[in-house]
Amino acid sequence: MSEVLSSTVASIQPIDAEAVAAAEAAQAGLAKPAGALGVLESLSAQLAGIARTCPPAVPAKPAVGVFAGDHGVLAQGVTPWPSDITFVMCNVFQQGGAAINVLARAAGASVTVVDMGVAGPFAEGPGAEGGAELVSKKVRPGTADLAKGPALTRDEAIQALEAGIEVANTLIDGGADLLITGDMGIGNTTPSAALIAALTGTAADVVTGRGTGIDDEMLAHKTSIVADAVARISADADGVEVLAEVGGLEHAGIAGFVLGAAARGIPVILDGVIAGSAALVAQKIAPASVGYCIAGHRSFEPGHRIALEQLGLRPLLELDLRLGEGTGAALSVPIVQAAARILTEMATLASVMAGGQ
């Protein structure tokens, strides 16, 4: 492991159990029956544990990182879309017309698009009004075909993880207090399925889904590619090795983003199946990083359920979304803010009873 990755991993602490306990005790005394705010209560306790204080500050500056990359496995016919769409969508993000732009604006979140490995001629630059800033961290123009061998070298995987850490640090240094993962990469549900199969020990046919919408024949082919690639991975492979063998550059960027957020004590909302698979990589590298993760939603992709089970995360929303980009995570921002707000603003049952006497 190189210096940035190893020092980041070394600085990730478990979330603070005392602050969690303080939040649980505070929730029990608020003007409501115990447990009546359901998941908002456990979420508020998690936010307190992350902030290491109770009540935690209400997140005020959410920031989406959309990690983009292309995939050599497209040569196998695993998606109906051409890889050019990855590049085209990055320009739409910059202009502000993509789904994530709309939902991020609704959530008051900034959007930064990170070129981890887009095949096209990506140019850095500020966004249009309401659009995303484009940042280049290009490791290579797309992965190698994971059907034929490792998608990345170990060095490339580490470089990409460190790029994700740097993006997290830059956003946090700029004032972001809630990070949100996003992805763009035609074909990226194939490496996502392979990462989930490899890191959870689940069969390829259980975790492989239709992505952007493929027919039965293409799904069977995609599933066999996932199964064959996963079979190359040895049982004692570490997280970086699994990532290099069957992952993608945006998966690596997101895994680094999660590690970076955890190291800085900032909560990170995970989006769909791509983020779920990347969070499994982060978990394998630094198990305590999962304490900083919130599952914004559960997507329609079958592997996402398996990933969330292993992460031990309950999704806040379930709307059959299957887009990625960060859309489901951005939609959940008001719920995360509400959880912190409850701890800060609600009256206690004792004060209410005293007032009523």
Ligand SMILES: Cc1cc2ncn([C@H]3O[C@H](COP(=O)(O)O)[C@@H](O)[C@H]3O)c2cc1C
């Ligand atoms: C226009 C368009 C916009 C998207 N935005 C996100 N995705 C999503 O779909 C892709 C993954 O699905 P698969 O593995 O089936 O190719 C990724 O780019 C993901 O970000 C999109 C896909 C398309 C076509």
Ligand SMILES: O=C(O)c1cccnc1
């Ligand atoms: O789960 C997701 O986020 C997803 C599903 C299909 C295609 N792109 C993303």
